[in-house]
Amino acid sequence: MDKVKSLEDLKRIREEALKKRQAKNVSGQKEIVVGMGTVGIAAGARQTLKAILEYIEEHNLTDIVVRQTGNIGLDSMEPIVQVSLGEGEKVTYGKVTPEIARQIMAEHVVGGSVVKAFVVQS
Amino acid sequence: MKPYRSMVLVSSDTKSLESGAQDVFRNLQEQTRALGIADEISLSMVGDVGRHDAVPLVIVYPEAVIYGPVKPGDVQRIVEEHLYKGRVVPELQASSRELSGRIAWLSARKGTLPAENRIVLERAGIIDPTNIEDYLLHNGYEALGKVLSEMTPAQVIDEVKASGLRGRGGAGFPTGMKWGFVAKAEGAKKYVVCNADESEPGTFKDRVVLEGDPHSIIEAMLIAAYAVGASEGYIYVRGEYVLAQERLRTAIHQAEEMGFLGDNIFGSGFSFHLHVHSGAGAYICGEETALIESIEGKRGEPRSRPPYPTTNGLWGMPTLVNNVETLANIPPILRKGAAWYKAIGTPSSPGTKVYTIMGHVNVTGLIEVPMGITLREVIAIYAKGMKPGRTFKLAQTGGSSGSIIPASLQDTPMDFDSFAKAGVALGSGALLICDEDTCVVDLAKVLVNFFRVESCGKCTPCRIGNQRAYTLLTNIANGVGKLEDLEELRTLNDSLTQLSNCGLGQTAGTPLRDVLNHFRAEVEAHIRLKVCPSGVCPMSGHKN
Numbered sequence A: 001m002d003k004v005k006s007l008e009d010l011k012r013i014r015e016e017a018l019k020k021r022q023a024k025n026v027s028g029q030k031e032i033v034v035g036m037g038t039v040g041i042a043a044g045a046r047q048t049l050k051a052i053l054e055y056i057e058e059h060n061l062t063d064i065v066v067r068q069t070g071n072i073g074l075d076s077m078e079p080i081v082q083v084s085l086g087e088g089e090k091v092t093y094g095k096v097t098p099e100i101a102r103q104i105m106a107e108h109v110v111g112g113s114v115v116k117a118f119v120v121q122s
Numbered sequence B: 001m002k003p004y005r006s007m008v009l010v011s012s013d014t015k016s017l018e019s020g021a022q023d024v025f026r027n028l029q030e031q032t033r034a035l036g037i038a039d040e041i042s043l044s045m046v047g048d049v050g051r052h053d054a055v056p057l058v059i060v061y062p063e064a065v066i067y068g069p070v071k072p073g074d075v076q077r078i079v080e081e082h083l084y085k086g087r088v089v090p091e092l093q094a095s096s097r098e099l100s101g102r103i104a105w106l107s108a109r110k111g112t113l114p115a116e117n118r119i120v121l122e123r124a125g126i127i128d129p130t131n132i133e134d135y136l137l138h139n140g141y142e143a144l145g146k147v148l149s150e151m152t153p154a155q156v157i158d159e160v161k162a163s164g165l166r167g168r169g170g171a172g173f174p175t176g177m178k179w180g181f182v183a184k185a186e187g188a189k190k191y192v193v194c195n196a197d198e199s200e201p202g203t204f205k206d207r208v209v210l211e212g213d214p215h216s217i218i219e220a221m222l223i224a225a226y227a228v229g230a231s232e233g234y235i236y237v238r239g240e241y242v243l244a245q246e247r248l249r250t251a252i253h254q255a256e257e258m259g260f261l262g263d264n265i266f267g268s269g270f271s272f273h274l275h276v277h278s279g280a281g282a283y284i285c286g287e288e289t290a291l292i293e294s295i296e297g298k299r300g301e302p303r304s305r306p307p308y309p310t311t312n313g314l315w316g317m318p319t320l321v322n323n324v325e326t327l328a329n330i331p332p333i334l335r336k337g338a339a340w341y342k343a344i345g346t347p348s349s350p351g352t353k354v355y356t357i358m359g360h361v362n363v364t365g366l367i368e369v370p371m372g373i374t375l376r377e378v379i380a381i382y383a384k385g386m387k388p389g390r391t392f393k394l395a396q397t398g399g400s401s402g403s404i405i406p407a408s409l410q411d412t413p414m415d416f417d418s419f420a421k422a423g424v425a426l427g428s429g430a431l432l433i434c435d436e437d438t439c440v441v442d443l444a445k446v447l448v449n450f451f452r453v454e455s456c457g458k459c460t461p462c463r464i465g466n467q468r469a470y471t472l473l474t475n476i477a478n479g480v481g482k483l484e485d486l487e488e489l490r491t492l493n494d495s496l497t498q499l500s501n502c503g504l505g506q507t508a509g510t511p512l513r514d515v516l517n518h519f520r521a522e523v524e525a526h527i528r529l530k531v532c533p534s535g536v537c538p539m540s541g542h543k544n
Helices: A007-026 A038-042 A045-058 A098-110 B014-018 B021-034 B072-084 B101-108 B132-137 B142-150 B153-163 B175-184 B205-212 B214-228 B242-257 B288-295 B324-336 B338-342 B375-382 B416-421 B440-454 B460-477 B483-499 B503-508 B510-518 B520-529
Strands: A030-035 A064-069 A081-085 A091-093 B006-011 B041-046 B058-061 B065-067 B191-196 B232-237 B262-265 B270-278 B319-323 B352-359 B365-370 B392-397 B404-406 B430-435
Touching: A007 B132, A007 B142, A030 A038, A030 A045, A038 A045, A038 B242, A045 A064, A045 A098, A081 A098, A091 A098, B006 B021, B014 B021, B021 B041, B021 B072, B041 B375, B058 B072, B065 B072, B132 B214, B132 B242, B142 B214, B142 B324, B153 B175, B153 B214, B153 B324, B153 B338, B175 B214, B175 B319, B191 B214, B191 B288, B191 B324, B205 B214, B205 B242, B205 B324, B205 B352, B214 B232, B214 B242, B214 B270, B214 B319, B214 B324, B232 B242, B232 B288, B242 B270, B288 B319, B319 B324, B324 B338, B352 B375, B365 B375, B375 B430, B392 B440, B404 B440, B404 B510, B440 B460, B440 B503, B440 B510, B440 B520, B460 B483, B460 B503, B460 B520, B483 B503, B483 B510, B483 B520, B510 B520
Parallel strands: A030 A064, B006 B041, B191 B232, B191 B319, B232 B270, B352 B430
Antiparallel strands: A030 A081, A081 A091, B006 B058, B058 B065, B262 B270, B352 B365, B392 B404, B392 B430
């Protein structure tokens, strides 16, 4: 990216990024976010993330973005995985072991139905 | 995340759950979503609220209206009438007798909104901390752009002063005033230092910000540097925070590439360079002058003050030292204005506070709530109550240097002034919630031992005082304590508080003072009856 020289530059860069992201959402892109703060990692988020990536590879899935984020504050529910399909609402899962991650992948990400048993209620 | 305008609590004790609390909660979620108000209202299952004859209860803040018993079919009316149109539904309200007893606290706080309001943690757990684009999409570097292109340094300081922001490291010093001191100080060069040596046991709020939203600290330090006239900065990160350091370095690199760090930022002529400095595991280096010594490559021992770092800090130059959480408040304040910030929290302590919740409660973790909510609310709403069958006995706030809060103070609003008036300290925001199986002598022993080990040994009261206090407490725990020991402990507290060189020693007496003030009977039982009422202490020195 270019250097930001003014407030206008900043606005332009942000709008470009926003457009890019909206285009992805409209095209139905699926996003999986794994909480990778110290707490998440200690609770096994790396294994969970690995299971998700393996599932995607095994099943040759496309149009899925997997990314990481920090700690959201629900420490006793870690590892936390958030799933959003296109413009749909974000669903937050808690205590996601690699097995549960594979179940979420199959039923929610591929199948389209939320795995209610592991959804975090506020 | 937008701040909520209402908070709705659903009771979830066993009887409420049997009577359909889950369905009520689910209907609330669906109905608010259907009306498009889901993001304005915070829904929460709350633990046992102390009433079981009109459950499930639905409590709506800030009006503090209590509905009950609520059937899943009633939810639609509550949502449409109360939450959407703002009209209370009297027919569904619990009869007034339900409002007595333990549940009274719910209505006592009418007009306040104990809902989470994330300012510091706004992006943590949402954005990808390793991707600067994500930060930009969430208003990143907007405050910096505004400050550099539209405001003078004096205006920035005035804005921070007007916001009423107070330091979140524990002492609560007004941030704008500190900035003003550094701006006024004369020096060939000035520095901004971020104190990220978060070493209070049980505190991890700064880590969450550093790991989840590193750019916000960089942006805040840039704004601070512009305001006080600094050209170089250090983030002093605790050595154990490897992941935080890694993410900060990545973020600094990205910010440099995009021109947010370096020379002539935003074409304004302002230049700033930033470094990450790793600590090496010493608690004392969280004290600002010891931290400065450590950056200079010396042994981490506090300096004598005055002169203060604001005039004679790093390499003898004027230096601004701010805590991570304090800094994280800066970009939102400048983006949205001081008036917006001042409206949150209490008049004397505006804004929010991040708390880390641990101990004998159902849900542990991290919350950010407006200043002034009470411990009872934190336990009931966010920690979902004590573990089954347990009673709240005490809370330890702010790591070791915080206070031991007895159950009698759990309705004191948690802000700097209310706590100071009650004779306790807010500290760094760790809340260790303990049940009746916790012995105060044992707890004080653990805390004093921490200070004994971490004391740098430079000044006598701290070096010898903590050792002596530990010996006395160990004797009491072993059943060989004497009543005179309690007077000596009180004297030790006075010496530590009044004669120590730095903040470590000055706060080391806090556990002694709190134990003697609030739990004297329990301590005396150890001495007079040779019994530990909680059955924790070994009492090994006492022969029956």
